[in-house]
Each structure stands twice: as C-alpha cells, then as structure tokens.
Amino acid sequence: MLKEDSLQRENIKPLLKWAGGKRQLNDALYSRIPGYFEKYFEPFLGGASFLVNLYNHGMIKSAVVSDLNPELINFYNVIKQCPSKFITRMEELKLTNDKDTYYSNRARFNEIVGNPDFSLERSILFIYLNKHSYNGLWRVNSSSKFNVPYGKYKTVKMIDSDNLYNFSAMLKDVQIESVDFEICVDSAEKNDFVYFDPPYQPLNKTSSFTGYTYQGFNFNEQLRLFNVFRSLTQRDVKVMLSNSYSEEIRELYSDFNIITVDAKRYINSVGTGRTGAKELIITNY
Ligand SMILES: C[S@@+](CC[C@H](N)C(=O)[O-])C[C@H]1O[C@@H](n2cnc3c(N)ncnc32)[C@H](O)[C@@H]1O
Secondary structure (H helix, E strand, O other): HHHHOOOOOOOOOOOOOOOOHHHHHHHHHHHHOOOOOOEEOOOOOOOOOHHHHHHHHHHHOOOOEOOOOHHHHEEEEEEEEHHHHHHHHHOOOOOOOOOHHHHHHHHHHHHOOOOOHHHHHHHOOOOOOOOHHHOOOOOOOOOOOOOOOOOOOOOOOOOOOOHHHHHEEEEEHHHHHHHEEEOOOOOOOOOOOOEEOOOOOOOOOOOOOOOOOOOOOOOHHHHHHHHHHHHHHHHHOOEEEEEEEHHHHHHHHHOEEEEEEEEEOOOOOOOOOOOOOEEEEEOOO
C-alpha cells in the first residue's frame, strides 16, 4: 500500500478533546510514515487524532490501539459496539451546560466508575465531562475519582451523530485495549508500524502536564519506552515517536532519526500555559 495510492475516505474527526492531542502535528507526522506497513499499533491513543488521520487516508488495514485510561477505552468500545444505543441513551440523560448539572454528573460518574454494569452510562458521562470540564482535562485521584472542576464554556458541542457513526465504522477493524504500552506492542512483527505518543517529558518542573493517569509518566517510564523502541527496532518493526524538544529525549534517541518540528501546544493543567513550540519526531527508518 503506497501513500500515493491511498484513497481519501469520509473525513472523520476525533470525538474528544485530549491534552497532548496531535491535531497540529498531523501533517508533519503523516509525511513521515513508512511507505509501506502491515498492521498499525498506537499504544498511547488519547483522542485518536493520528489513527483518524491514517484512516482518512485509507492507510489502515488492521490496527491495535490502547491507552492506560480505562474510561477512555470503555468510551471507544461503546462507540464501536453500539453507537445507536449511545445516541438514544444520551437523549435520556440530563447533559446541560451548567455548573449544577456538571457536578451532579461528575458525582454520578464517580459512583459508577469502572463498573461493567454501567458501561453505556459511563461512556456518555465520560464525553460529557470531557467536553464540559476545565480545559477538557482528564485527571483522577488515587481512587480513580475524576476531580476536574467545571469548565464554564459558553457553548459546548457534545457530538455530531454522523461523525459518531463513521467513527464507529472505523473502529470495526480496530482492536481496542486498556493495557500498558509495552503489552500493546508485544505482538508487533516485521513491517508493522507503531506510533508512540507518550505523555511528554517536561521541559521544566512546572511547564508540562503528564498526569493523564494516577501513576503519571516519569523519566523511568521514558527509559522503559526507549527500551521497547529499541527492541521493536531489532524485530524490524517500523516505529515513529513524538515527544517534547527536551535535551534528555534527544540524547536518549541520538542513534535514531530525529527531526524538530514547530507546533503550538496548549497542554494546560493549572494555567501553566504552553509547553513551547518545538517538538521532536523520531523514527527508526
Ligand atoms: C500525549 S497523550 C496521547 C495523545 C494522542 N496522541 C492524541 O492525539 O490525543 C498520552 C496518552 O498516554 C496514556 N498513557 C499514560 N501512561 C500510559 C502507559 N503506561 N501505557 C499506555 N498509555 C498510557 C494517557 O492516558 C494519555 O491518553
């Protein structure tokens, strides 16, 4: 499958706002994908913007995606399996954009979080909280309770149902899991393609948001990821990784191809603002 030969599909859009979302880097990333690959792996899925980009270009034959956030993965699984039930149930719930509704939906979500008997309701409250929370952040405490305050947006667009059905169709050939990145890529073989978009290495102590999961993502995790990158390289798997323009990351991957790109990012946890305009794209091919 050559990039030039690929067909432009229905133009699907990501469903969520996600900190560290790759929309601004999509073209730079797309222009560096391998000319040919079999299965696609994306272990830090988040808002899925690059999966959507590849799919819109007709580049996905089959895919395995994952994220350690179980509520995010529950949401995608519900959209994959029962989009019409999702739309119908959404119409029955109170999902208005006001402070009282936000906090009562947040409390309800925290009551049922992780409970398999409430997958559908959890998935709806998940996107409601994603669209109405402060800066669209997803942050949980040590007991997995979501604790982001109300976002006070003037208007909120929850969902475009045509886009939701198209997104659901896209997921039909995609295996979706909530596992650690290392487990997700375990079955990758020669000529498969892995894209890693980990929580970014902070440029300084306060500038970056890495707290997507309660465990966080410290430099030891970046080292563990580097070892996985190397072992995939030894197995002839094609790997692309994006990260912040940080000295430690550049040193770590200095044996691989590194390019610097400009991107405006607004990963913003407590009003700390932008993380800087430069980012790294690293490939082993
Ligand atoms: C930078 S975001 C990915 C953004 C995504 N590419 C997008 O366009 O929205 C990093 C993601 O990694 C997930 N994550 C954190 N630690 C992880 C781990 N050990 N294994 C898998 N996913 C992890 C977080 O939940 C978060 O969604």
